Amino acid sequence: MTKISNNKVLIAAVGVLAVLLAGVTVWLLSVKQTNYELVQEFELEKEDLEGQYAQFSQQYDELKMTVSNDSLSVLLEQEQMKTQRLLEELRTVKSSNASEIRRLRKELASLRKVMMSYINQIDSLNRLTAHQQEIIKDVTRKYDAASRRISNLSEEKEKLEGQVTLAAQLDATNISVLAANKRGRKARKVKDIVKFQIDFNISKNITAQTGERTLYIRIATPDNDVLSKNASDVFPYENRELRYSIKKYIEYNGEEQHVTVYWNVEEYLYAGAYRVDIFSDGTLIGSQGFTLE
Numbered sequence: 001m002t003k004i005s006n007n008k009v010l011i012a013a014v015g016v017l018a019v020l021l022a023g024v025t026v027w028l029l030s031v032k033q034t035n036y037e038l039v040q041e042f043e044l045e046k047e048d049l050e051g052q053y054a055q056f057s058q059q060y061d062e063l064k065m066t067v068s069n070d071s072l073s074v075l076l077e078q079e080q081m082k083t084q085r086l087l088e089e090l091r092t093v094k095s096s097n098a099s100e101i102r103r104l105r106k107e108l109a110s111l112r113k114v115m116m117s118y119i120n121q122i123d124s125l126n127r128l129t130a131h132q133q134e135i136i137k138d139v140t141r142k143y144d145a146a147s148r149r150i151s152n153l154s155e156e157k158e159k160l161e162g163q164v165t166l167a168a169q170l171d172a173t174n175i176s177v178l179a180a181n182k183r184g185r186k187a188r189k190v191k192d193i194v195k196f197q198i199d200f201n202i203s204k205n206i207t208a209q210t211g212e213r214t215l216y217i218r219i220a221t222p223d224n225d226v227l228s229k230n231a232s233d234v235f236p237y238e239n240r241e242l243r244y245s246i247k248k249y250i251e252y253n254g255e256e257q258h259v260t261v262y263w264n265v266e267e268y269l270y271a272g273a274y275r276v277d278i279f280s281d282g283t284l285i286g287s288q289g290f291t292l293e
Helices: 002-064 070-092 098-123 130-161
Strands: 172-180 195-202 211-220 234-237 240-243 246-252 257-264 272-280 283-292
Touching: 002 070, 002 098, 002 130, 070 098, 098 130, 098 283, 172 272, 172 283, 195 211, 195 246, 211 240, 211 257, 246 257
Parallel strands: none
Antiparallel strands: 172 195, 195 257, 211 246, 211 272, 234 240, 272 283
16 A cells, blocks of 8 residues: 555656646757847848948948038048948847947947938038939938837847847956056157056946956957057957957956056057957957047
């Protein structure tokens, strides 16, 4: 009798375990499907942003055709170059990099405001032909449509970000660059710079893996060249290799961590807009521009 009771208990326990295993399997499949759908959403958003940036650049060409004012033409050219530079940055960003895509989406909103201000200036010149006025109206219509699309994407993305498992990546914030002279103070002129001091914080992230992490810092010049001491200083990024300026090892424990790195200037520098990009685990985790005069 005792043996029969024991067998019944064993059978019941096996049944319960089978039900639990089936439930866990269904849940894991559901999570996997949700994450796959989220990644697809991010890829579509990145493609849409690339299309918007490309459209911005093309429409600057159209606007330049409508003005005869040399000063205004120069300003339009500068904004077009900025648009093209941001488009190149977007193309190097992984579709899963939520923070960087969010930053570039904000940049797009700023570009739209600048574009609209130029449209208003051009319209106020009162020297536009009927054909030129039609071009301005067409550009305005396109940007109104773009604003609505970006607004819809933004709302959808805010709903999805709370579920994205890719949030475990590191994030570099509060990035600052000091161009120092031989006394360790801020250099007033480019020729006096002997060192770059780059400071940033690695944000707190309890979901990120702890332990030793490798950071790669790239210092890009105005012509998009990267400062480097050796041609072999490269790291893997999206199925290719990128040159880096500085390699830094840190011991990450999940808490916010301050990092400082240095670059000794041994090459010729010239005035213009520079950029610092920080990578970790094959992901761009932070960028900051700075200008040398």
